[in-house]
Amino acid sequence: MSEPRKFHSVGTRPIRHDGLDKVTGRARFGADLSLPGMLYGKVLRSSHAHAHIRRIDPRPALQLEGVRAVITSADRPEIPSEHGTGGEGGPVDFRDLSRNVLARDKVLYHGHPVAAVAATNPRIAEEALGRIEVDYEILRPVLDVEAAMAPDAPLLHDDLYTRGVDPRPETPSNVAARIVIERGDTEKGFAEADVVIEREYRTETVHQGYIEPHAAVASTAEDGQSVLWCCTQGPFLVRSFCSKVLQLPISQIKVIPSEIGGGFGGKTTVYVEPLAILLSRRAGRPVKLVMDREEVFRATGPTSATSIRVRMGARKDGTIAAVKVRLVYAAGAFPGSPVVPGAMTMLAPYQLENVRIEGYDVVVNKPKTNAYRAPGSSMAAFAAESALDEIAQELALDPLELRLRNAVRTGSQAVYGPTFKAIGFVETLEAARNHPHYRAPLAPNQGRGVACGFWFNAGMQSTAAVNLTEDGSAVVVSGCPDIGGSRVSLALMAAEELGIPVERVRPVVADTETIGYNDVTGGSRVTFATGMAVIEATRDVVRQLCKRAALIWEVPVEQVEWREGEAHCRNGEAKDPLSLREIVRQAVRTGGPISGQASLTARGAGPGFGTHICDTEIDPDTGRVQVVRYTAVQDVGKAVHPSYVEGQLQGGVAQGIGWALNEEFVYDENGVLLNAGFLDYRIPVASDLPMIDTVLVEVPNPSHPHGVRGVGEVPIVPPLAAVANALFRATGVRFYRVPMSPPRVLEGLQSRK
Amino acid sequence: MARKSHVSTIVNGEPIEFLCDPPQTLLEVLREELQLTGTKEGCGTGDCGACTITLDGRLACACLVLAVEAEGRSIGTVEGIASGEHLHPLQKKFLEEAALQCGVCTPGLLVAAKALLDRNPQPTEQEVRYALAGNLCRCTGYDKVVRAVLDAAVEIGGESP
Amino acid sequence: MATIFFPKSFQAQTGGIDQVEVEALDIRGVFRALEARFPALGDRLRGGIAVAIDGEIVNDPLLEPVGPDSQIHFLPPISGG
Ligand code: FES
Numbered sequence: 001m002s003e004p005r006k007f008h009s010v011g012t013r014p015i016r017h018d019g020l021d022k023v024t025g026r027a028r029f030g031a032d033l034s035l036p037g038m039l040y041g042k043v044l045r046s047s048h049a050h051a052h053i054r055r056i057d058p059r060p061a062l063q064l065e066g067v068r069a070v071i072t073s074a075d076r077p078e079i080p081s082e083h084g085t086g087g088e089g090g091p092v093d094f095r096d097l098s099r100n101v102l103a104r105d106k107v108l109y110h111g112h113p114v115a116a117v118a119a120t121n122p123r124i125a126e127e128a129l130g131r132i133e134v135d136y137e138i139l140r141p142v143l144d145v146e147a148a149m150a151p152d153a154p155l156l157h158d159d160l161y162t163r164g165v166d167p168r169p170e171t172p173s174n175v176a177a178r179i180v181i182e183r184g185d186t187e188k189g190f191a192e193a194d195v196v197i198e199r200e201y202r203t204e205t206v207h208q209g210y211i212e213p214h215a216a217v218a219s220t221a222e223d224g225q226s227v228l229w230c231c232t233q234g235p236f237l238v239r240s241f242c243s244k245v246l247q248l249p250i251s252q253i254k255v256i257p258s259e260i261g262g263g264f265g266g267k268t269t270v271y272v273e274p275l276a277i278l279l280s281r282r283a284g285r286p287v288k289l290v291m292d293r294e295e296v297f298r299a300t301g302p303t304s305a306t307s308i309r310v311r312m313g314a315r316k317d318g319t320i321a322a323v324k325v326r327l328v329y330a331a332g333a334f335p336g337s338p339v340v341p342g343a344m345t346m347l348a349p350y351q352l353e354n355v356r357i358e359g360y361d362v363v364v365n366k367p368k369t370n371a372y373r374a375p376g377s378s379m380a381a382f383a384a385e386s387a388l389d390e391i392a393q394e395l396a397l398d399p400l401e402l403r404l405r406n407a408v409r410t411g412s413q414a415v416y417g418p419t420f421k422a423i424g425f426v427e428t429l430e431a432a433r434n435h436p437h438y439r440a441p442l443a444p445n446q447g448r449g450v451a452c453g454f455w456f457n458a459g460m461q462s463t464a465a466v467n468l469t470e471d472g473s474a475v476v477v478s479g480c481p482d483i484g485g486s487r488v489s490l491a492l493m494a495a496e497e498l499g500i501p502v503e504r505v506r507p508v509v510a511d512t513e514t515i516g517y518n519d520v521t522g523g524s525r526v527t528f529a530t531g532m533a534v535i536e537a538t539r540d541v542v543r544q545l546c547k548r549a550a551l552i553w554e555v556p557v558e559q560v561e562w563r564e565g566e567a568h569c570r571n572g573e574a575k576d577p578l579s580l581r582e583i584v585r586q587a588v589r590t591g592g593p594i595s596g597q598a599s600l601t602a603r604g605a606g607p608g609f610g611t612h613i614c615d616t617e618i619d620p621d622t623g624r625v626q627v628v629r630y631t632a633v634q635d636v637g638k639a640v641h642p643s644y645v646e647g648q649l650q651g652g653v654a655q656g657i658g659w660a661l662n663e664e665f666v667y668d669e670n671g672v673l674l675n676a677g678f679l680d681y682r683i684p685v686a687s688d689l690p691m692i693d694t695v696l697v698e699v700p701n702p703s704h705p706h707g708v709r710g711v712g713e714v715p716i717v718p719p720l721a722a723v724a725n726a727l728f729r730a731t732g733v734r735f736y737r738v739p740m741s742p743p744r745v746l747e748g749l750q751s752r753k
Numbered sequence: 754m755a756r757k758s759h760v761s762t763i764v765n766g767e768p769i770e771f772l773c774d775p776p777q778t779l780l781e782v783l784r785e786e787l788q789l790t791g792t793k794e795g796c797g798t799g800d801c802g803a804c805t806i807t808l809d810g811r812l813a814c815a816c817l818v819l820a821v822e823a824e825g826r827s828i829g830t831v832e833g834i835a836s837g838e839h840l841h842p843l844q845k846k847f848l849e850e851a852a853l854q855c856g857v858c859t860p861g862l863l864v865a866a867k868a869l870l871d872r873n874p875q876p877t878e879q880e881v882r883y884a885l886a887g888n889l890c891r892c893t894g895y896d897k898v899v900r901a902v903l904d905a906a907v908e909i910g911g912e913s914p
Numbered sequence: 915m916a917t918i919f920f921p922k923s924f925q926a927q928t929g930g931i932d933q934v935e936v937e938a939l940d941i942r943g944v945f946r947a948l949e950a951r952f953p954a955l956g957d958r959l960r961g962g963i964a965v966a967i968d969g970e971i972v973n974d975p976l977l978e979p980v981g982p983d984s985q986i987h988f989l990p991p992i993s994g995g
Pocket residue numbers: 793794795796797798799800801802803804805814815816817
């Protein structure tokens with residue numbers, strides 16, 4: 001993309017096509033489908049955090065009137081360890097997945113499913129759960145991530161040997177993997193540093209907190225095909241995961257994605273979906289299986305609690321001389337925390353010569369973690385960006401200036417290896433420095449902090465189809481559930497290429513049998529990668545339109561040009577342009593219906609950077625911290641629908657503020673989650689937050705025809721540190737642990753006296 | 754099996770009768786028996802506001818109301834906010850200003866926001882924030898929601914003489 | 915010749931070598947050349963990885979073209995929430 005392209009549709013703010021259904025209550029989400037003869041399923045969950053299952057007897061439940069099926073892991077094939085690609089693109093072991101869906105001989109967290117029932121109504125199903133007899137041999141649980149690494153810690157898996165250490169350890173442990181990223185010579189770097197700090201940070205387990213609980217409705221036909229309706233970020237992923245867990249051929253499963261009420265990474269795996277299918281196959285009736293909120297909190301993937309140690313040294317001029325990091329991430333019951341992306345992203349915004357990052361993936365008796373928006377990065381950035389703030393303080397440098405002196409630019413080498421193509425990090429720092437917010441006066445008890453964040457953004461596989469209708473409008477078909485306005489963005493890109501108003505483009509999300517394969521909606525990839533597929537498919541349609549025009553005009557196709565929704569003839573003859581409508585009207589005589597399709601593995605996802613400014617105000621009597629002003633600056637490549645881009649930034653920031661100030665899973669010593677509800681797991685409400693200002697910096701991504709880069713992940717990365725840095729400047733107290741909840745803040749304030 | 758109870762109510766202005774089990778919540782009956790699935794369940798414990806309805810004009814969490822309690826009362830749900838083909842100004846502003854992302858909180862927010870504007874046609878930003886504090890939205894950070902409500906208030910104010 | 919950089923985690927299989935140059939037109943060619951030279955790397959190259967070709971990250975690559983001056987880094991697969 002040499003010179004900035006002029007767009008007519010991309011960059012505008014039309015009303016989203018699916019909006020009407022969503023403001024009138026017509027839109028159908030996961031739990032909104034009912035089928036004739038449908039049964040209701042419920043899941044029996046472990047009442048212990050760590051135990052052997054000696055015996056399960058489902059028979060008493062089956063005797064209850066109205067109960068139609070009971071399943072335990074005895075009803076399911078045992079599957080061998082097999083690694084595949086998970087929803088978050090990270091590795092998944094299907095044996096672990098299968099055991100997470102339904103425990104086999106051991107339960108590994110409080111809430112781990114052990115059986116499921118289907119009955120004619122939810123109350124009978126609930127009663128039936130109480131009749132299933134489970135005999136447990138209770139084991140000591142381990143919850144804290146550092147404690148789980150101790151040599152005498154209770155073992156979750158006796159066949160887990162740490163990967164990434166040479167030679168392979170001889171005894172199993174709770175440490176699933178160790179990774180190292182290293183460059184230069186940190187000892188030499190520290191020797192050259194004028195200031196060196198060493199700090200320890202802690203973050204707690206937090207949940208994505210989507211408002212819609214997981215829900216699935218399965219029905220099975222006489223030919224053995226199960227049709228599953230569910231709310232998921234990845235219908236194709238659900239199909240393949242269910243096929244693995246149930247050992248059914250892919251062709252026996254069809255997934256229809258419902259509207260989805262939030263996911264943030266949390267709906268990129270399966271929980272109730274295979275159970276609903278199995279129950280429906282057992283009972284020969286449709287089965288609806290919906291989690292309640294408590295189940296969502298107890299048993300679906302949150303993100304890791306972490307323990308992070310940072311040693312950072314800098315020279316007087318502010319250049320970072322060396323950084324040494326130890327990251328320990330709790331994976332929950334099975335390996336697979338986001339420590340790898342945590343390690344890769346933590347210092348990605350900076351040019352570093354001497355760095356060593358060591359990361360550990362550790363299992364504990366909590367639910368298996370799942371992706372959460374920029375997985376692993378927020379905690380790592382909390383540590384890195386807090387440490388940078390302390391360095392700036394010590395060197396009496398403006399914190400944005402310190403970052404500018406170390407910032408990566410186009411052509412810089414990323415800490416994880418490759419060099420960056422066109423990126424806009426410096427632009428975000430400069431925009432933040434020039435923003436009126438940065439110089440606005442502060443009131444007493446207020447402080448201002450800044451922090452930055454990075455995310456790779458994903459490409460992966462997408463398929464899209466574009467079909468022209470008889471009246472000259474277009475239908476854009478994709479297979480990626482729309483979680484926050486992606487349909488309208490895809491429609492805008494198609495409208496751009498066709499040169500017609502976006503109102504004449506209908507975007508739809510298809511099921512797994514109506515469109516080719518698509519990876520999950522996640523990693524900020526849909527507008528980028530599926531958008532690319534839509535553009536390719538639309539360009540194919542435009543080529544066909546030109547060909548049809550050439551046939552109508554009886555001229556060579558080279559003489560036809562597509563402009564503003566019309567074919568123009570360039571051979572000198574005065575021919576009136578042919579509109580899309582007109583060409584379609586004649587399609588029956590020129591070769592039939594016009595449609596295009598594209599399938600691709602998208603490469604060249606442009607990395608995203610953000611810089612945030614946060615003002616907090618502290619109530620010195622209660623320790624309550626209020627964010628009073630917030631500005632998020634981000635390089636978004638090209639904002640296809642700016643309102644939804646702003647919305648991504650605002651939503652990510654709000655989640656980050658909740659993480660910084662309130663949210664944490666609180667467990668008792670037996671591993672029972674004490675705050676499994678929205679009353680006690682307190683996500684931000686409207687009165688907790690200010691308006692969240694956004695600044696969209698647009699440095700086009702050269703690898704995307706419209707310059708798009710992913711935007712959804714980056715905004716959750718900086719807020720933890722931005723809030724902590726602001727709080728330090730308001731109080732003079734540095735907080736190394738989130739959440740900075742009122743009791744912790746009060747304690748910190750008292751230590752100051 | 755326990756006998757079903759017979760309940761007569763008015764839903765969005767229309768008389769409706771249904772049979773229910775005594776322990777069933779109004780939320781379950783609205784969704785599973787009457788197929789009015791616009792009212793959502795986010796928690797079932799009165800903490801998220803996704804199930805917000807009006808009961809005789811006052812806001813209630815349908816998950817905390819027993820279906821039998823609806824006897825003789827008038828229920829308002831998101832399905833009743835638009836009048837026929839005409840969207841309520843709140844619905845229009847939510848669409849124009851992108852006040853929804855996933856949209857699962859939207860029905861509850863609309864019902865709560867309408868109740869606010871019905872009793873306080875010109876709320877301040879702070880009043881809007883407090884009035885909606887019982888309605889969780891995890892996607893938007895509330896910025897665009899609050900703006901949409903404030904702008905709808907202006908539009909409604911402009912319409913009436 | 916394209917330059918291939920090995921992360922620490924690969925260097926057990928490459929005998930501590932952290933970068934090599936190979937002649938190849940695409941990633942398949944790169945992998946073949948690497949496997950010929952470092953047989954122990956074979957398993958790692960067969961799935962579950964991503965590469966960055968001149969800064970562009972690709973999960974599970976095979977046919978992606980490689981230029982004469984390309985720089986190739988190995989990464990774990992990346993996606994997100
Ligand atoms: S479902 Fe009623 S308040 Fe959450």
